[in-house]
Amino acid sequence: MTEKSISTNNLTDNNDCLRVTSEINTCNDIKHWSNFSQWIHCMCVITFDLNIGQALEFVYPPQFVPSETETANICYMAFPDSNSGCMGDTKFHIRLRRIHKESHNGNLKKIFHSYNSDCISALRVDESHYWGFVYFRQKRDANLPRGYFQKSFILVTHLPFCNLFYNIVDQLAPKYFENGNSIIEEACDQINRLWPALQAGVSLDLQLFDNIYKINIPTISGKKCSTGGQKTDTIGKTSLNAFSTKILNSVNELELYQCLCFTLENLYTLWELVLIAEPIVIVGTSPADCSHMVHSLVSLIAPIEYCAEARPYFTIHDSEFKEFTRECGKTPPPVILGVTNPFFIKLLKDWPHILRLVDNQVKTFKF
Structure with missing residues (x-):
């Protein structure tokens, strides 16, 4: 009886240690994504489930899973209405209210505040809302129960950079549909490691796989900052000939x-x-x-x-x-x-x- 009691106590102690360790790792993981979070909140995949309809299939980084209400809104808006008859690939964007909760990264608020004080009003971070950039694919597939393949790739962000993120989604979504979730994980890792800090008035090079997006976020004064925000390893040791460079005259303006x-x-x-x-x-x-x-x-x-x-x-x-x-x-x-x-x-x-x-x-x- 005593031996069982001791064994149970040890198991309880081990579980407590594992729980604390897990919490520490989660905290460290969130801090690990601090650079990524300046640009993007998360990337999601929404699929159609025969039993429940639209459903969240995958989200990355996993630490930033949207709340239950946010997830429901994203799922419903990720697919066109059935009457739309959108076949093939359809790209559009959405805006949804954020369900307020404590920020996991207090430093991120300071970064957003500093950025908002410099940039023009149309490009400011709105921490009360998310923007979602959707790439929806629907095609006939006789092997599926409903006869159609239906799935959406969504990039969720606080930034209203329509032109930039449409380009990003246009690059990533086809790769995802061909290669699966590993593409999303690799893209998020690259963005976190290689993209510079969010800053207005500076020429920024955003590398993603074999593409480089050159952008400049205008300031209120219209002046450029003297200090650059580039990361030294962004392009670094790789020849520019290995990349396809795209200059975006505006991060948000569409045609x-x-x-x-x-x-x-x-x-x-x-x-x-x-x-x-x-x-x-x-x-x-x-x-x-x-x-x-x-x-x-x-x-x-x-x-x-x-x-x-x-x-x-x-x-x-x-x-x-x-x-x-x-x-x-x-x-x-x-x-x-x-x-x-x-x-x-x-x-x-x-x-x-x-x-x-x-x-x-x-x-x-x-x-």
Whole structure:
């Protein structure tokens, strides 16, 4: 009896030691990703499960798994609505509210604060929200129960760098679909080791596999900083000939004319509506069209900061559905919503400003 008791006590002590050691390792792991976290929060893979629908299949680094509500929102917004009929590859972006919790890395807040004080308002970190850049693939596969392969690769970040992260996703997602999770792990490790600190006013080289993205985040003053933010081992010992270099003139700006050329006669009206934060709903046939149009409208008033809400792609499953569709009030909120579900046409029929897109064109509108 005594021997059993001693054995049990030793086992308990060992378990306690393992738990403490695990907690220490987790803390160290989070600190290990401090450089990565300046640019990206995590990378996710969403798949379709026959029993539960969209489901989180993989997230990396594993220390930064989104909260339960965040995960649900990401999963629902990672796939186009079934009526969209998006076959092949579709790229779009989303914005979701962050569920506040204690920061694992207090130093990260200081870095974000310093960066926000230097950069222009449109490029600031918003710690209350995440941006998600989605690469959705759907193709026929007779070997699967539903007859289709459906999966999304998502890059989640605090930074509104649409142009940069669309390029990153466009490079990584096809590699992931071909080689699996190891590509995501390797990419995150490279970003953590090789990318410089987040800093405005400095020319930065961002290396990812065989690509180098050259960017410069503008400052409020428009002046360049005298000190560089490059890491000495970023390109270092490797010949530049081994890389494909891409110069990004802007980290956030997309092609505005492509989205707005179909409604040039209403451009001034749209500019006014965005400037005074009027509620606008964009009804499109795909999340790609919606998210690009929402982004283009917000960009119209740059460099003035858009201070209301903007959701590039919004679904009926979003945790803020009631908040934005007036089920909790009578007045439409100051928000620009991008939607594809026809249900919204009926639900939001009383909204003062509606744009309907068909095949990337403005077919009908109400101002």
